Amino acid sequence: MKKIFTPLLVALAVALAACGDEKTKDQADWFLTPEAVVDGTTVEVSCLTRFGDGVLSAVGAxxxxQPVGEVAFGDFTVVSDCRVDGSRLSCTLNDLMPEMTYVVWAYADLPAGRVQSAGVAFETGKGGGPDPDPDPDPGVAKYKGWAELPAVQERPDDYYYAAHYCDGKPGGRNYSVCYSRDMHGAIWVAYPMHVSYTEGDAGGQNKAWKYDPVIPSFVQPDLSSSYKNSGDGDFSRGHMLASNDRQSSVATNRQTFYYTNMSPQIQNGFNGGIWATLEGNCHKMICSDTLYMVTGAYFADKTKTCKDKNGNTVIVPTHYYKVLIRSKSGNTGKPLWELAADEIECAGYWFEHKVYSGARPAQFIKSVAWIEEQTKQTFFVNVPNAPKEKLNASFWDI
Structure with missing residues (x-):
């Protein structure tokens, strides 16, 4: 799966002129450039806008x-049945022509007339590849190729789901998040790990703490400063997806500073200790086939709390965990869902949220099935042969 992010130069100019025949207006200042994630002849398109919460749902958007090349310009298709997540608009384009270049624009019908984004080009594949879930869950594009995704739980009064895409290198998806309004924090963050994400030093002094633009800001804590804890010292803003895991570009790294990717963690002896060691050691397991991970928070009870900058209550997790999956050889050149169980390795790490001294991450390794039993989550649903009951501790050099 790949994201195509390419202007069409002369052809695009012609296509924009053709859009004028539909009496649209090119006011790209309302939109960021659309993104297209191609999977054979199915494409997930999304566009982050500058409209406030609720605007896209209230207007036609x-x-x-349209295809480019052999098919004449002017043969437009309008898709109005789209998903709206805050200020992001997205939809799935199905059954496109194989090996064809298309251009796509986002639009919104405002009272003053139609406004639309700049166009972006993408090229479809040969077809016959894995299709998206026929009934995608709101906010998360569930692809069979997204091996890291846990099952989506139907908790509409609590959970919010969002998929974030790289605004810079390497392109494609960045991470997905399951966020709890009740806990005021992330339940899990799922993401791929590959050198194309980790190589570089784009993080630097990037401390762009901000609200997640996809999830409504009113359900998020204000984490422009650290979590406030009464009596025991403040909790740090612990990254679920570490900043060091996204060093390929400043824009992609900046998304790791969204408030929905934060969780209150004890700094000395946990976030700055054993947890940081585990995050660094996971890089040893990155392979050419891609390592897939989920970082999660678990709440055995809700008695431990802290406050955000505005005094809102945040529940402090009692445990943190990571689950990992990859091919055993690391270089099969195949997606995980095509591999047999004996070609796949997976494992988890489970920690009580407390101060550790002299401990090593390897002491806390568990099977993925064991962590599923504790959390009631189902991991790696898009990898049917994942050997979640099996634990080969010697394989995981972390």
Whole structure:
């Protein structure tokens, strides 16, 4: 799966002119450039806008697309049945022509007329590849190729789901998040790990703490400063997806500073100790086939709390965990869902949220099935042969 992010130069100019025949207005200042994630002849398109919460749901909004090349310009398709997540608009384009270049634009029908984004080009594959889930869950594009995704739980009064895409290198998806309004924090963050994400030093002094633009800001804590804890010292803003795991570009790294990717963690002896060691050691397991991970928080009870900058209550997790999956050889060149169980390795790490001294991450390794039993989550649902009951501790050099 890949994200195509390419202007069409002359052809795009012609296509924009053709859009004028539909009496649209090119006011790209309302939109960021759309993104297209291609999987054979199915494409997930999304566009982050500058409209406030609720605007896209109140007006007509969607996407316009058309093929380029052999098919004459002017053969437009308008898709109005789209998903709205805050200020992001997205939809799935199915059954496109194989090995064809398309251009897609986002649009919104405002009272003053139609406004639309700049166009972006993408090229479809040969077809026959894995299809997206036929009934995608809101906020998370569930692809069979997204091996890291846990099952989506239907908790509409509590859980919010969002998928974030790289605004810079390497392109494609960045991470997905399950966020709890009741806990005021992340339940899990799922993401791929590959050198294309980790190589570089784009993080630097990037401390762009901000609200997640996809999830409504009113359910998020204000973490422009650290979590406030009464009596025992403040909790740090612990990254679920570490900043060091996204060093390929400043834009991609900046998304790791969204408040929905934060969780209150004891700094000395946990976030700055054994947890940081585990995060660094996971890099040893990155392979050319890609390592897939989920970082999660678990709440055995809700008695431990802290406050955000505005005094809102945040529940402090009692445990943190990571689950990992990859091919055994690391270089099969195949997606995980095509591999047999004996070609796949997976494991988890489970920690009580407390101060550790002299301990090593390897002491806390568990099977993925064991962590599923504790959390009631189901991991790696898009990898049917994942050997979650099996634990080969010697394989995981962390």
């Amino acid at each position: 969607g996407f316009i697309y």
